[in-house]
Amino acid sequence: METHIITITFHECAAQYGLNEADVREFVELGLLQAAPDTPNALREEPLHVARLSRLYHDLGLSKDSLEVVLAMRQRLEQLQQELRQQRARVRQLEVFLSGSGPLLDITGR
Numbered sequence: 001m002e003t004h005i006i007t008i009t010f011h012e013c014a015a016q017y018g019l020n021e022a023d024v025r026e027f028v029e030l031g032l033l034q035a036a037p038d039t040p041n042a043l044r045e046e047p048l049h050v051a052r053l054s055r056l057y058h059d060l061g062l063s064k065d066s067l068e069v070v071l072a073m074r075q076r077l078e079q080l081q082q083e084l085r086q087q088r089a090r091v092r093q094l095e096v097f098l099s100g101s102g103p104l105l106d107i108t109g110r
Contacts, residue, residue, distance in 0.1 A: 008050075009042045017054040027053065032067055 008016070010024045019027075027033040028043070032053060036044035043050070056062050056070060 003046055004048075005044060006047055007036045007039055007042055007044050009039075011041075013043055013050060017050050018058060019054055023057070026064060027067075030064060030068060032064075032071065 010021045013019060013024050014021045024033065024043070028035045033043050033050065034045050036042040052074075053067060053071070056067055057064070062070060
C-alpha cells in the first residue's frame with residue numbers, strides 16, 4: 001500500500017480538518033503529527049492520518065494523551081497484520097512445496 005504525504009500549513013489543516021491551530025501545534029509537540037522540516041508552520045503528513053486524528057479527537061472526544069495510546073495501538077495492529085500476511089504467504093509456499101514432494105502425513109494422531 002502506497003502512502004501519500006502532503007505538506008499543509010497549520011492554518012489550512014485547521015480549516016480542512018476542523019481543528020484549531022493551537023491543537024495542531026500541540027499535536028506536533030506531542031509527536032502525533034510531523035512538522036514539515038522545510039516549511040515553517042506546516043505539516044508534512046499523510047492526509048488519512050490527520051483525518052483519523054481529527055475524528056478521534058472530535059467525534060470520540062479522546063484526550064490528547066489518549067490519542068497517543070490509540071494511535072500507537074493502531075500502528076502495532078497494522079504491524080501485526082503485515083506480519084500475519086507474511087506468515088500466511090510462507091505457509092502457502094510451504095504447502096505448495098510439500099504438495100509436490102510427496103504425501104502429507106497426518107501428525108495430529110487422528
